[in-house]
Amino acid sequence: MITVAGLGWNQTATLEQAVLIVRAAMQTFSIQEISRLAVPDFKKAEWQDKLAQAFQAELVAVSKPVLIQMQPLCLTHSGIVAAATGVASSIAEACALAAAGHRPVLYGARQVQGGVTCALAKGEGL
Template sequence: MIVAGVGFSSGAAAAEIVALVRRAESLAGHAAEILAAPDFKEDAACLREAVQTLGLPLRLVDRAALAAAQENCPTQSEVAAQVVGLGSVAEACALAGAGEKSHLLVARLTQGNVTCALAGDLP
């Protein structure tokens, strides 16, 4: 299973999320099967619109799972750590969403107001 994990600021647009997920898929050579996002962004209109555009199921990741995944996230953001208390959001969402045996296929990409990473249980 391949999971695209995303993080985004309040100024993000759905088109930004979609474009960055597509870029990550292109770099990985694999399509995402699930979009994972932090549960504290559940009500964001841009997330719901992106899910609809991408045609992917949404997996919301809770703070405890995001925190547990931090040790496996090579990219840490001081800004994210200050704003949400976690140094990695996109990578943590991807890893937590893809399960215990997953690894990063594409480390965090950043474009505009969005970050994205891909994780999966591929060899």
């Protein structure tokens, strides 16, 4: 079983905000470590690699078609995200689910802090 942190963010997001929200999500669900950090492949932040290194996690980029496939499993939906990306569900939740592999399950709904959104999922890996 692996645990994945999925992320979404706006243009103002910083590495510090990303670290804080991932740690907060891990604490909420009593998670000690994450195996993967999943991000949408159509968004880039200069801090993505540093964030993955901070958690000693593999960085995984998830394509929009895969995010769309994950929508039925997501717990939250966003009209703002849908208008901006064409993906109606939480990007963070869809990323976490996609990178968790077989039988993915969210620990809970996404969490938001500052300009970053984080969701945690578990699965059997790829």
